[in-house]
Every structure is written in structure tokens, then in C-alpha cells.
Amino acid sequence: MQSEEHLLVDEQLITVKDPDTGKETDTVLTDIEVPAKPRCLDDEYEMVYHKPKTMVDVSMHYCPGCAHSQFHKLIMEAVDELGIQEQTIGVAPVGCAVFAYDYMNIDMSEAAHGRATATATGIKRLMPDKYVFTYQGDGDLAAIGTAETIHTINRGENIAIFFMNNAVYGMTSGQMAPTSLVGMKTTTSPTGRNVADYGFPIKVSELIAQLPGAFYVTRQAMHNPTAVRKAKKAILNAFKYQKLHKGTCFVEVIGNCPSNWKLTPVEANKFIDESMVKTFPLGDIKLPSTEDLKLLEQEK
Amino acid sequence: METKLMKGNEALAEAAIQAGCDAYFGYPITPQSEVLEYLALEMPKHGRIVLQAESEVASINMVYGAAGAGFRSMTSSSSPGISLMQEGISYIAGAELPCLIVNVNRAGPGLGTIQPGQGDYFQSTKGGGHGDYRLIVLAPSSVQEMADFVFLGFDLADKYRNPVLILSDGAIGQMMEKVTFGKFKPKKIDKPWATTGKTKDRERNYITSLHIQPEKLEIHNRKLVAKYEEIKKNEVRFEEIHTEDAEYIIVAYGLCARICHKAINIAREKGIKVGMLRPITLFPYPSERLHELAETAKSMLTVELNAGQMVEDVRLAVNGKVPVEFYGRMGGMLPNPEEIVEKLENLIHNNHAI
Numbered sequence: 001m002q003s004e005e006h007l008l009v010d011e012q013l014i015t016v017k018d019p020d021t022g023k024e025t026d027t028v029l030t031d032i033e034v035p036a037k038p039r040c041l042d043d044e045y046e047m048v049y050h051k052p053k054t055m056v057d058v059s060m061h062y063c064p065g066c067a068h069s070q071f072h073k074l075i076m077e078a079v080d081e082l083g084i085q086e087q088t089i090g091v092a093p094v095g096c097a098v099f100a101y102d103y104m105n106i107d108m109s110e111a112a113h114g115r116a117t118a119t120a121t122g123i124k125r126l127m128p129d130k131y132v133f134t135y136q137g138d139g140d141l142a143a144i145g146t147a148e149t150i151h152t153i154n155r156g157e158n159i160a161i162f163f164m165n166n167a168v169y170g171m172t173s174g175q176m177a178p179t180s181l182v183g184m185k186t187t188t189s190p191t192g193r194n195v196a197d198y199g200f201p202i203k204v205s206e207l208i209a210q211l212p213g214a215f216y217v218t219r220q221a222m223h224n225p226t227a228v229r230k231a232k233k234a235i236l237n238a239f240k241y242q243k244l245h246k247g248t249c250f251v252e253v254i255g256n257c258p259s260n261w262k263l264t265p266v267e268a269n270k271f272i273d274e275s276m277v278k279t280f281p282l283g284d285i286k287l288p289s290t291e292d293l294k295l296l297e298q299e300k
Numbered sequence: 301m302e303t304k305l306m307k308g309n310e311a312l313a314e315a316a317i318q319a320g321c322d323a324y325f326g327y328p329i330t331p332q333s334e335v336l337e338y339l340a341l342e343m344p345k346h347g348r349i350v351l352q353a354e355s356e357v358a359s360i361n362m363v364y365g366a367a368g369a370g371f372r373s374m375t376s377s378s379s380p381g382i383s384l385m386q387e388g389i390s391y392i393a394g395a396e397l398p399c400l401i402v403n404v405n406r407a408g409p410g411l412g413t414i415q416p417g418q419g420d421y422f423q424s425t426k427g428g429g430h431g432d433y434r435l436i437v438l439a440p441s442s443v444q445e446m447a448d449f450v451f452l453g454f455d456l457a458d459k460y461r462n463p464v465l466i467l468s469d470g471a472i473g474q475m476m477e478k479v480t481f482g483k484f485k486p487k488k489i490d491k492p493w494a495t496t497g498k499t500k501d502r503e504r505n506y507i508t509s510l511h512i513q514p515e516k517l518e519i520h521n522r523k524l525v526a527k528y529e530e531i532k533k534n535e536v537r538f539e540e541i542h543t544e545d546a547e548y549i550i551v552a553y554g555l556c557a558r559i560c561h562k563a564i565n566i567a568r569e570k571g572i573k574v575g576m577l578r579p580i581t582l583f584p585y586p587s588e589r590l591h592e593l594a595e596t597a598k599s600m601l602t603v604e605l606n607a608g609q610m611v612e613d614v615r616l617a618v619n620g621k622v623p624v625e626f627y628g629r630m631g632g633m634l635p636n637p638e639e640i641v642e643k644l645e646n647l648i649h650n651n652h653a654i
Contacts, residue, residue: 086497089369092508101506107495109368110508112391115361118353122365122373123495125349126323130497148361151354 052076054085054105061099065265067255068096070222071164071231072103075135078235079106088131088239089123091116095137096170114145117152120159131242133160138179139169142204149208156213156247160238163204163250165280166257174260178202181279186260201279205252209286215247217286221254221277223269230282243299246292254280301482308446308473309334312376312402312466315450317342320486321400322371323349325362327381330414331470332404335376356381360388360401367397368507370494372454372486376402378470379420380411382428389463390429394509396524398457400450401435402466404473407605407632415632416470416555421609424467425583432521434528435465436535437582439553443477445580451484458489460531467582469605471555471634528584537580538589542568546575548644549593551614552603553579555634560603563640574644582610587617594621601644603635604628623647 092100094113101108111119116134124132169175176186183192209217220231238249256268326336343350353359366373407417453464511517557578602611611626
């Protein structure tokens with residue numbers, strides 16, 4: 001059943017002139033009376049979904065349909081469900097997620113471009129029992145921060161790295177990323193990424209899974225409800241496994257960037273299904289051993 | 301009180317432990333690798349964190365993370381490595397994090413040499429990285445000061461929420477001297493702004509240097525400027541030698557000040573009334589005192605291990621009252637005291653000052 005709030009309201013823009021000052025202001029006229037209390041709060045409705053409590057209740061700067069907001073929300077849902085708001089410290093990158101600390105109601109540190117895992121190392125080494133994560137894009141993690149990424153994971157820092165791979169530099173408006181697909185048109189590869197000049201997209205998850213310090217490596221997406229549920233589970237794992245102090249948890253998420261891909265959100269999600277996952281196949285790349293999982297059970 | 305014979309770099313490292321340094325992050329580079337080597341062995345014994353990073357870029361960002369979490373954190377390097385850290389230092393200054401950075405200055409530019417130099421004066425005192433900011437800069441001229449300034453540096457960093465730089469050089473770092481410990485105790489303070497995990501009784505803390513709205517960034521800039529003014533008011537430190545009756549003033553810091561001290565003794569035996577002002581803080585700079593000394597001095601001579609950097613600050617302080625000359629050696633070469641006396645005599649002769 002579709003509720004009344006979701007029906008399109010006939011709007012009419014009219015100009016009202018103040019009789020005293022003569023000043024004109026634009027006002028929207030609607031013929032539907034807005035209820036004082038949202039219908040979803042009526043007793044007859046059951047609350048089936050709400051925003052995570054650790055999300056700050058502000059509107060986000062992300063473009064409509066962008067995967068970042070979804071990714072933020074899943075991370076905060078995980079923090080909520082595990083009840084670890086007081087023990088979690090996040091590190092925000094340079095890139096679209098630079099304002100992550102405006103949305104996540106936890107202690108956070110902004111890091112220089114590419115240096116998030118070094119900053120997270122500094123935090124985690126001093127507070128080994130806290131949950132520490134970085135949130136990074138492909139330019140941040142796989143271009144300028146490659147050294148930090150590899151060495152942090154090689155040391156097996158007990159942090160979670162949440163890696164948003166949308167194959168493009170979003171914040172700077174659509175330049176080629178190290179993960180841009182072959183032939184992908186961006187503002188700096190206007191005729192398409194060519195291998196002769198720029199090589200192939202870096203498959204970071206496969207690369208770092210080779211390092212003994214990597215404990216859990218998985219590549220997920222968020223372009224359909226099933227993918228979202230799987231991504232959420234991976235994020236939860238990445239937090240839970242930190243308790244084992246056995247190494248780095250790495251969750252890559254193939255996200256869309258409708259604005260810079262010049263696609264609608266729906267088309268962008270289709271692009272993930274039809275193109276992105278061919279270069280970046282989804283699924284777990286490195287999983288904890290059965291013994292490690294038993295240890296985790298004992299921890300509980 | 302305990303007196304030991306130690307290398308400058310080792311004394312600094314030992315002082316870090318005694319000053320309650322919680323974490324050290326570094327990367328090897330001559331002539332300061334002893335700091336990392338010493339701490340790699342000693343820090344774990346005290347339950348502290350020591351980590352050899354993959355680069356100076358990573359080290360300074362580890363310091364950023366640890367300092368942001370409220371811990372006493374430090375790194376050290378030498379000139380090329382400090383250049384690599386400039387981005388991180390700018391972020392630390394912007395985010396107002398207290399930490400200690402040590403530069404055991406070697407001669408440059410580029411890879412230069414591993415011998416001592418003072419070519420990083422501009423970089424250290426005028427900001428160094430991008431944007432408007434200042435570090436508190438301490439210039440030790442002995443192994444004892446290498447140790448003492450670690451305590452002072454951490455305390456000043458915490459007091460002002462500002463990065464502090466100890467600007468040493470390859471000679472002070474490498475030479476062995478007596479050093480006494482036990483004079484100072486660490487003064488740790490509460491850091492309610494730190495990212496330690498958001499508790500129910502407070503709003504979330506976040507560490508950032510980002511202020512995307514120009515109106516807000518300018519407010520932040522003004523706040524930083526006000527802090528630097530406060531530092532200038534309270535923290536100027538310098539040493540004076542024979543300035544009471546001096547007609548000529550030598551201005552030199554760090555290693556150069558030691559060589560100049562000897563030169564002053566030789567010149568005094570020759571009957572030249574010369575004294576020295578040795579800036580201990582290079583930022584804030586003892587401009588006011590130099591201005592006063594210019595009232596009675598006939599001229600000044602700045603001696604540095606570079607092509608002439610601090611001399612600009614001396615000239616600004618003196619503001620044309622007396623001539624300010626410069627003498628410098630570069631490339632890792634050191635002047636001998638006689639050379640300085642000769643320069644001084646030429647200066648007196650040329651200025652017809654006698």
C-alpha cells in the first residue's frame with residue numbers, strides 16, 4: 001500500500017505582495033493539508049526502519065543516488081548494532097568523504113590525502129582496544145596513499161579499511177582514478193583510459209590479500225538490496241574481527257558516482273552490474289580460518 | 301640527578317622517554333638515526349610505542365593520529381626527511397595538535413651532505429609547509445640542551461596546542477658531551493578535545509584542518525594568529541654573552557653560537573668589546589632585545605651555516621639602526637673562531653668604527 005505522503009502533491013508557485021512594505025515573496029500553494037504528525041508515527045503503522053542512531057541528523061552534501069551516503073549509513077548501522085559508539089574512532093580521507101565527520105556521530109580524525117591508514121596506525125597503536133577504521137576512496141587509497149595502504153596492511157594493523165571504489169575522482173569532479181576501467185571516459189581521459197599510457201585498473205583487494213597482515217579481504221557493492229545486505233555483513237565482520245588482533249580487515253565497496261559517470265542513479269547501478277563487476281568481481285577474497293572464528297566465538 | 305656521557309641524538313631520545321613521550325614514529329636518515337635506534341630498544345621497556353614507518357610522510361601522519369588522540373607524540377628526521385613531512389606538519393598546525401618534531405639539520409639543498417648545516421632556518425621559522433602557520437622553534441647548542449628542550453618542547457606544545465620543532469644540526473646530534481637528567485618532570489595536561497571515543501557526556505570530537513567556508517577559515521586563521529602573538533609575548537628565550545659593554549654584537553644560534561663564543565674570547569683578548577646574543581627560540585624571535593642592543597652597539601654580525609637566512613630577522617629587528625653584516629659557511633663546512641674574528645676585524649675597519 002502506498003501511503004499518502006508518497007503521492008505527488010500538486011504545487012503552485014505564487015507571488016504574494018506584502019500590503020505594508022510592497023515586498024514580493026514566492027510561496028508554494030498546495031491543496032493538501034500537511035498533517036502535524038507524520039502518519040508513520042500513528043499506532044496503526046509499525047516502525048520497520050529508522051536511521052542509525054549514530055548518524056548525525058543533517059542533510060548530506062552527496063549527490064542524489066551516490067553510494068557514499070549508503071556506505072556511511074551501513075557503517076553507522078554496524079556501530080549501532082555492536083554498541084561500540086564510545087569505542088570507535090574513524091578516519092576520514094580527502095575526497096568526497098572528507099566531511100564524513102559531519103555525519104558520523106563518533107570521534108573522528110580528518111587525514112591528509114592518502115595518509116588515512118598512517119593516521120589510523122597512530123591512533124590504534126596508542127589505543128589498541130578501540131575500534132579504528134579508515135574510510136577512503138580510490139584516489140586516496142590506491143594512488144597517492146598506495147605506500148601507506150600496503151605498509152599498514154603488511155604490518156597487520158588491527159584496523160578496518162573501508163574502501164569506496166567508484167573508479168573516479170569524485171570531489172575534484174571526475175578525473176581518472178587508478179581504478180578507472182579500461183576505456184572509461186573521464187575528464188582527464190577524455191577519449192577513454194588507454195592501457196598504453198595508464199596501464200590497467202589496480203585491483204587493490206587482490207593485491208593486498210597477498211600480504212600476511214591482511215586478515216579479512218572482501219569486495220562488495222551496493223547497487224541492489226542483496227548487495228547492500230552483503231556489504232553490511234562485511235562491514236560488521238570488519239568491526240568484529242578487530243577484537244582478535246589478527247590483522248587488517250579490508251572491505252572494498254564498488255560504489256556508483258552518477259554525477260561523474262554522467263548517468264542517472266538507476267543507470268549507474270546498471271553500469272556496476274554490467275561493467276564494474278567484470279573488472280572487479282564481487283565476493284570474499286580472504287577469509288579468517290575456522291580456528292580464528294572459533295576464537296571470536298570464545299571472545300563473546 | 302644523573303650525569304652521563306652521551307651523543308646529542310641519544311640524549312634527546314632518553315629525554316623523550318623521561319618527558320613522558322607516549323609514541324615515537326620515525327624513519328632512518330643520517331645524521332639522526334640514533335634517535336630511532338635508541339628508542340627502538342628503550343621505548344618498549346617503558347610500555348611506550350615506537351614504530352619505524354615506511355617513510356617520513358607516514359611518520360608525521362602517525363604522529364598526527366596519535367597526537368589527535370591526546371598522546372605525547374614525536375618524530376625526528378634530518379633535512380630531506382623534514383621536507384617530506386611538511387604537508388603533515390601543516391595539517392598538524394592547522395588542526396592545532398601538540399607534538400614534537402626534531403630536525404637534525406644537515407647541509408643541502410637536495411640530498412646535500414650528512415654534515416651539519418643551518419640551511420633549514422627559513423623552512424623552520426617561516427612556516428615551512430603550505431598555508432599560514434608557525435611552529436615554536438627551539439635551537440639547542442649543546443647535548444644538555446638537546447635533552448632539556450625535549451621537556452620544554454612537549455610542555456610548550458601542550459600549552460599552546462601547537463607543534464614544536466627542535467632545530468638541531470648534524471654536529472650537536474652526533475657529538476658526545478656530559479648531560480644531566482632529572483632536572484625536569486613531565487607536565488601532562490588533560491586533553492578533552494582528543495579523539496578517544498565519544499562518551500555519552502560529551503559531543504563528538506573531531507580533528508581537522510578543513511574549514512571549507514572562507515568566513516569560518518578566516519576566523520580560524522585569526523585564532524591562530526592570536527595564538528602566535530601570545531607565544532611571541534610569553535616564550536621568547538635567548539642567551540646573552542658579554543653584552544653589558546659590547547660595542548659589537550654577534551648573533552648566532554645552535555652550533556654556530558658555540559664557535560662564536562670561542563671567537564668572542566679571542567677578540568676580547570685583542571681588546572675588541574664584542575658580545576653575543578644567542579636566540580634559543582627561533583620562533584618566537586628575540587627581536588625586541590636585538591632592537592634594544594642596537595641602541596648601544598656600533599654594528600652587528602650574524603654568523604650562520606648557510607647563505608644568510610637568520611640575518612634577515614636580525615635586520616628586521618634592528619630596523620636600520622646599525623649595520624648588520626653576515627658571515628656564513630655552507631656545504632657542511634664550519635667556520636673556525638679565527639675566521640670569525642678576522643671577519644669582525646674587517647667589519648670594524650670597513651665601518652671605520654674604531
